[in-house]
Amino acid sequence: MAIDQSSGAVAPDFIQLTSVRVPLDQAGDALISQDASGRTPIVVLTQRQNRIENLPLLIGVIILVGGILWTVFSGNPLLAGAAVPLFLLFVVLALFRSFLVRIPEGACGLLQQRGKYLRTIESGTQTLPPWIVVSHLVTRRIIPFEVPVNEAPTQDNVRSTIQALVTFSISDPYRFVYHISASDFDQVFQAASQNTLRAMVRQISSDEVNNLTRQDTGVLRETLSTASESYGVKIEHVNIVYAHPPADFVRSQEARQLALLQQEEQAEQQALALRKQTDGEALSKQAVIAHIEREREELQLQIRQAEIRKQVVEVEAQAEELRLARLQERLEKYRQAAEWDWAGEQLAVARGLASNTHAVVQVGSGSATDIARAFLLRDILQDQSMQADTAAEVSQAENREHSKKVK
Numbered sequence: 251m252a253i254d255q256s257s258g259a260v261a262p263d264f265i266q267l268t269s270v271r272v273p274l275d276q277a278g279d280a281l282i283s284q285d286a287s288g289r290t291p292i293v294v295l296t297q298r299q300n301r302i303e304n305l306p307l308l309i310g311v312i313i314l315v316g317g318i319l320w321t322v323f324s325g326n327p328l329l330a331g332a333a334v335p336l337f338l339l340f341v342v343l344a345l346f347r348s349f350l351v352r353i354p355e356g357a358c359g360l361l362q363q364r365g366k367y368l369r370t371i372e373s374g375t376q377t378l379p380p381w382i383v384v385s386h387l388v389t390r391r392i393i394p395f396e397v398p399v400n401e402a403p404t405q406d407n408v409r410s411t412i413q414a415l416v417t418f419s420i421s422d423p424y425r426f427v428y429h430i431s432a433s434d435f436d437q438v439f440q441a442a443s444q445n446t447l448r449a450m451v452r453q454i455s456s457d458e459v460n461n462l463t464r465q466d467t468g469v470l471r472e473t474l475s476t477a478s479e480s481y482g483v484k485i486e487h488v489n490i491v492y493a494h495p496p497a498d499f500v501r502s503q504e505a506r507q508l509a510l511l512q513q514e515e516q517a518e519q520q521a522l523a524l525r526k527q528t529d530g531e532a533l534s535k536q537a538v539i540a541h542i543e544r545e546r547e548e549l550q551l552q553i554r555q556a557e558i559r560k561q562v563v564e565v566e567a568q569a570e571e572l573r574l575a576r577l578q579e580r581l582e583k584y585r586q587a588a589e590w591d592w593a594g595e596q597l598a599v600a601r602g603l604a605s606n607t608h609a610v611v612q613v614g615s616g617s618a619t620d621i622a623r624a625f626l627l628r629d630i631l632q633d634q635s636m637q638a639d640t641a642a643e644v645s646q647a648e649n650r651e652h653s654k655k656v657k
Contacts, residue, residue, distance in 0.1 A: 266395060267436040269293035277387045278354030292420070293432050294357075294387040310336065351376045351384060358423045360386040370423055388423035392486055395436075397443040399451070408456035408499055412447050413492035416474065422482025430481050442477040446470060456503075462493035 270291045272280045277294040284290050313336045353359040353373045361368040361378070362385040373390075395416045401409035416439075420426045430438065450470060451459070467488040475485040495503070 265289070265433050265436050267292055267393070267432040269295060269432040271295040271297050273297045274351070274384055274387075277357070281354060281357055281387065281389055291432075292389045292393055293427060296384050296386070349377055349379065351378045353384070353387065356390050357387045358390055359384045360388065360423055360427055367424060367428065386423070386427045388420055388427060390419065392417050392419050395439065395443075397440060397447060399444050399447045402448045402451040404451055404454060404456045404459060404495075406455050408459075408495050410451060410456065410459045410493065410495045412451060412459075412462065412490065414443065414447055414470075415489045415491050416443060417486040417488075418478065418483050419486060420482055421484040425480070425482030435481055435483070438481075439474075439478060439483075443474060446473050446477070456495050456499065459493050459495050462490045465490065 266289060268285065268289045268291050270280050270285075270293075272294060274296045277296065280291055280294050282290065351359070352375045353371060355373045357373055359371045359373075359376075361371060361382050363382050367385075368382060378384075395418060397414040397416055399412040399414075402412055404410055426435070447470070451462075454462075467490060471485050471488045474488060478485060
């Protein structure tokens with residue numbers, strides 16, 4: 251039952267399961283041959299129930315009748331005696347062939363005795379008495395069964411098209427043959443499968459229909475197994491091969507999705523523009539903050555430099571104050587030495603001026619006094635030095651005299 255993928259239409263329904271009536275010796279070919287509609291029979295009803303072959307019996311009867319007539323007309327009883335063994339030979343041959351029953355491979359045979367089911371036999375050559383007949387042959391192969399569902403409403407009431415492929419096997423040929431026919435089971439199973447698929451589709455939304463082909467069908471298989479178990483059928487697999495909403499609905503959904511995508515794209519562009527504006531403002535703000543931070547750091551650096559300069563000035567002032575204090579102490583302690591130094595400096599200046607013939611020296615009361623004081627101070631210091639030297643020599647002489655006396 252094919253599906254037009256472009257339009258989603260399902261081909262008209264037809265009976266997929268069928269049975270045929272052929273002689274037992276042609277049942278093997280019938281189970282693998284398709285009919286005009288492309289269907290392969292799953293049940294074969296045997297056309298001739300009597301397995302005794304008529305040809306050997308007919309030959310035996312002809313031989314027997316011919317022998318009897320020949321004996322009557324010719325008066326020779328030997329011909330009748332020879333015809334009887336031949337007749338019995340052909341009868342035994344016909345009966346022997348009726349005991350051998352061949353069940354084709356891939357099928358089961360249902361036996362009847364006096365119109366009543368007896369048992370089921372497997373494929374192969376079986377030995378059966380002529381009064382037990384093979385009434386049906388049932389295939390044991392896996393049977394594919396297509397289940398189309400048109401306009402199955404979803405949870406949001408969208409009519410969808412579903413196509414499922416159910417594979418099953420006949421586990422109990424007796425129940426399948428005597429409880430229902432192949433064509434009737436086709437209709438019953440088709441209706442049960444469609445109802446199950448419709449119930450499944452009713453529980454999902456239209457957006458989930460396309461995902462049915464990838465969905466686990468274990469629950470669907472169990473439901474169909476329950477529905478077909480009473481007919482001796484075992485469900486092997488259930489595959490959803492096609493699931494799609496109507497084409498108009500798909501186009502409207504695609505248009506809606508496209509509109510949504512365009513709206514999302516526009517919203518993203520607006521968000522991007524807003525983000526750019528926000529980022530620009532944030533960058534400007536960060537630049538201003540960074541500039542302020544740099545100015546504050548420069549100001550703090552200047553303040554620290556000013557503090558350092560202040561500390562340096564204070565340290566220099568303290569050092570200068572300490573130097574002046576030490577100098578003042580030395581001047582007060584060594585007043586004559588300071589005066590000597592000062593006089594020496596003045597004398598050096600005076601000598602320099604005296605050696606310069608072009609220099610004009612103004613000698614006043616203060617200046618003359620300072621120069622005179624300088625010379626006087628020099629003479630005093632020289633006398634003191636000479637006295638100190640004389641005292642040292644006297645002390646050395648006394649030490650030598652004392653040493654001599656000791657010796």
